[in-house]
Amino acid sequence: MSRFMFLQHGDCQGQTKSTPEQQAEGMKAWQAWMEDGKKEGWLLDPGSPLGSEAAIVRPDLSVTDGPLVEAKEVVGGYTIVEAENIDAACELAKRTMKLAGSGRIEVREFACFGEEE
Amino acid sequence: MSDRKSETDSDLEFDSQPAELVENFFRHESARMVATLTRTFGVHRMQLIEDCIQTALVEAMRSWRHGVPKNPAGWVHRVAKNRVLDALRRDATHQKALAFAHLDQQSTDRMVDESFEESQIEDSLLRMIFVCCHPLLDPGSQVAITLKTLCGFSIDEIASGLLLPSETVKKRVQRARKKLAEADISTDLPRDDELHSRVSAVHNVLYLMFNEGYSASGGESVVRDDICEEATRLCYLLCHSPFARPDSKALLALHVFHAARLGGRMDDSGSSVLLEDQDRSLWDQRLIAIAKHWLQLSRTNTPSRFHFEAAIAQEHCVAESFDATDWTVIVRCYDRLIDLYDSPVYRLNRAIAIAHNGQPQQALEQLLSLKSGGQLESYQLLDCVLGRINEMCGNIDVAIQHYESFLASSIAPHQRRLVEARLASFDRR
Amino acid sequence: MARYMFLYRESPEQLQHQPSPEEMQQVMQLWTNWMQQGAQAGWLIDGGDALKPESRSVDASLEVSDTATIEAKEVVGGYSLIEAASLEEAIEIAKGSPMPHSGGSVEVRLVGH
Known part of the structure; x- marks a missing residue:
């Protein structure tokens, strides 16, 4: 088994859904996702959204801070899962994406922990 | 988030203080892996093997920013092995050879693992x-x-x-x-x-x-x-191998005698210090003892040039001071060296030893005949040596000319500084 | 105190660069020193990990693709978690990391909202 990180690009938290009912429904769906993930054993860390308080330190030590203009390169949140291989991890990402509804999930394998490579 | 921390701690394989790599880890592991994998897969695959090792080392460097694993060598061996096996899997000739030898991927895999055992490396x-x-x-x-x-x-x-x-x-x-x-x-x-x-x-x-x-x-x-x-x-x-000969040991002794003196060869400003001006307390006595030990072990009835070179290095290392150096022994060693393996550089060094042994005029004549023979044309330091020996003969003006023509050639900065200082000392006189 | 995630972004040039073993040793030493400094000063919560270069993306229509086809720019090469009193303080810590010195960027992100 290997560990993978999901990096959520763009708006993946479904925060744009406005009505309280929709929000409650969304919350419930995420709760179920989390419980299933823990039960089935693939969800190692539900992670966290990454707030708008952000900055990028560049090689010349210049800093772009505040809400980042190039929203495309900003990561909105992360999750850590365990899967047999990257294909299986992508299947889990699809399950997560169904809830997020928009944006994109980048799937990346951890380097250090992959004992059997 | 809070339980995530405890989860990763055990896996990260480092304690509160991140582990550090030994000196030259990447260089030495690279060499060890090339040797091991080349032995397993053949010299004709050396390029492929070196490429795979480079990839594995870069992967290690990227991963270990976040913490060095407990067994870094094992980590990088595993990755390099997998890179090489991946590459060979795509190599039809190798697959044919495997089939021919009734080997499968797993047995190759095992073979590599065994080759990575310490004694095998x-x-x-x-x-x-x-x-x-x-x-x-x-x-x-x-x-x-x-x-x-x-x-x-x-x-x-x-x-x-x-x-x-x-x-x-x-x-x-x-x-x-x-x-x-x-x-x-x-x-x-x-x-x-x-x-x-x-x-x-x-x-x-x-x-x-x-x-x-x-x-x-x-x-x-x-x-x-x-x-x-x-x-x-x-x-x-x-x-330390069964192939060691007496001259192997003499060569090692020679290396270690020289290494012992590395510390005194430069001053704080980065310019060379002449042997006669070196602070001998900076020489590494531990290394000198090791070198003497190897020179002892190298004894034979048919000494090689390494034996005589090591013996000369030993004379310098054990002399209390420059003036206490036994130049007679050194000149004799150079005589034997030249009998064994005549070279202009040995002759030049013998001339220097003769000069210090109280016969600078004779040394100068030998040097000039070497120079006129054209044998030392590519020897950059010749002018420097001629300058020094003319100084010893009292020919200061000639010495200055040689030092100046030495400075006019393309030389390393630390040598330049040394000779410039030498010239400046004449001005003061 | 707040938690920040550092996402180390590596440029394509940086990824293509083939360092010599000696250079690798020097880079490693810089990282080890920096992480040790963080552990001692207390701002380092988790050294994190590197992420392998292979990257796939799942989009809203549940299509899986190679991320390189979407953005060939910088890739996230790894992350760490740190603790700081403010974004400014976190930025200062990021500036001290070896990443910018080897041609990469550090994205500093508040964890949570």
Whole structure:
């Protein structure tokens, strides 16, 4: 088994859904996702959204801070899962994406922990 | 988030203080892996193996920013093995060979794991020394490929260490690799009938490596000290193998005597210090003792040039001061050296010893005849030596002329500073 | 105190660069020193990990693709978690990391909202 990180690009938290009912429904769906993930054993860390308080330190030590203009390169949140291989991890990402509804999930394998490579 | 921390701690494999890598880890592991994998998969795959190892080392570097694993060598061996096996899986010839030998991927996998065992690695390194110093290659290529594959230096580092253009070094390494691969040189240890010449070839390479590193060391490039260190390391490996001969041990003694004096060769401002002005308390007494021990072990009825060179180095190391140096012994050693292996550099050094032995006029005559024979044209330090000996003869004006023409040639900055200081001292007189 | 995630972004040039073993040793030493400094000063919560270069993306229509086809720019090469009193303080810590010195960027992100 290997560990993978999901990096959520763009708006993946479904925060744009406005009505309280929709929000409650969304919350419930995420709760179920989390419980299933823990039960089935693939969800190692539900992670966290990454707030708008952000900055990028560049090689010349210049800093772009505040809400980042190039929203495309900003990561909105992360999750850590365990899967047999990257294909299986992508299947889990699809399950997560169904809830997020928009944006994109980048799937990346951890380097250090992959004992059997 | 809070339980995530405890989860990762055990896996990260480092305690509160992140582990540190040993010195030269990447360089030495690179060499060990090239030797091991080349022995397993053949010299004709050396290029592929080196590429895979480079990839594995870069992966290690990227991962270990976040923490060095408990067994870094094991980590990088595993990754390198997988890279090589992946590459070979795509190689039809290799697959055919496997089938022919009734081997499958798993048995290859096991074979590699066994080859990475500590005792096997030493043996593989020794085999690789013989491959890199193979008589098929010219000495320049032998040195270049030894530095590349057995010491893990980059092309640029070798170039700066040997004072050669990078392009030249690159060509030498490529040509050497190609020649070895085409001849599909075996990694088997030399047979009895070729043993003598093969060991001598290794000696020559180690001697050249050390001299190249030493003569340029202390300059702007740190690599040069490392080259000396590597030559000594490989010589040590040879001396601990069943192939060690008395002259192998004398060569090791010579390396270690020189290494002991590295500390006194430079002053704080980075300029060379003449042997006579060196602070002998900076010489490493522990290394001197080790070198003496190896010179003892090297005793034989048929001493080699390494024996006499080591004996000369020993005389310098044990003398209390420059004035207390036994120059008679040193001159005698040079006589024996010249009987054994006549070279203009030995003759030049003998002349210097004769000068210090109270006969500067005789030394000067010998030097001038060497110079007029045209044998020392490529020897950069000649003017410097002539300057010094003329000084000893009292010919200050001639000495100044030689020092000035030395400064006019292209020389290393640390040598320039030394000679400039020498010239300035005349002004003050 | 707040938690920040550092996402180390590596440029394509940086990824293509083939360092010599000696250079690797030096880079490693810088990282080890920096992480040790963080552990001692207390701002380092988790050294994190590197992420392998292979990257896939799942989009809203549940299509899986190679991320390189979407953005060939910088890739996230790894992350760490740190603790700081403010974004400014976190930025200062990021500036001290070896990443910018080897040609990469550090994205500093508040964990949570």
